Amino acid sequence: MLMIEWFDDLTIGMKFKTGEAQITAPEIKRFAAEFDPQPMHLDEATAAETLFKGLAASGWHTAGIAMRLLVEARPFGRHPIIGLGGEVRWMAPVRPGDVLRMEGEVKDLTPSTTKPQGTVVMKWTMSNQHGLTVYEFRPITIVPRRPET
Numbered sequence: 543m544l545m546i547e548w549f550d551d552l553t554i555g556m557k558f559k560t561g562e563a564q565i566t567a568p569e570i571k572r573f574a575a576e577f578d579p580q581p582m583h584l585d586e587a588t589a590a591e592t593l594f595k596g597l598a599a600s601g602w603h604t605a606g607i608a609m610r611l612l613v614e615a616r617p618f619g620r621h622p623i624i625g626l627g628g629e630v631r632w633m634a635p636v637r638p639g640d641v642l643r644m645e646g647e648v649k650d651l652t653p654s655t656t657k658p659q660g661t662v663v664m665k666w667t668m669s670n671q672h673g674l675t676v677y678e679f680r681p682i683t684i685v686p687r688r689p690e691t
Contacts, residue, residue, distance in 0.1 A: 546685075547688075549651070549660035558617045558647075562643045577603070578603070611642070626682040649663045659686050665678065
């Protein structure tokens with residue numbers, strides 16, 4: 543994957559890819575038990591009778607997996623991923639056995655006029671092993687500018 547260290551190295555349309563994460567039923571249930579204890583995330587039989595028609599990961603679990611993949615990919619080099627907000631969309635259920643990966647594209651770049659940084663808007667799309675989009679998010683991220691020498 544292409545790694546960029548400074549805001550100044552980014553261009554609109556630049557693309558990034560992450561590694562993969564495989565999802566298991568125990569992970570889905572463990573996350574749900576602590577953070578989103580709803581039947582479609584906790585029990586296969588009960589989940590089969592919901593609109594999901596089977597066990598599905600919490601959307602917030604999916605968002606957490608997306609964040610882990612993004613951090614591991616390190617698209618901004620050594621700099622941390624510091625967000626200012628954004629929007630999320632859950633497109634399809636994440637199921638046990640799914641293998642998830644993401645692709646990102648730089649959509650907007652705004653250099654700060656008062657600080658040595660800029661904001662980057664990216665569109666990240668998470669897909670499963672079948673190419674089905676399960677999640678999209680558009681974070682606004684702070685990335686430092688190259689120091690003046």
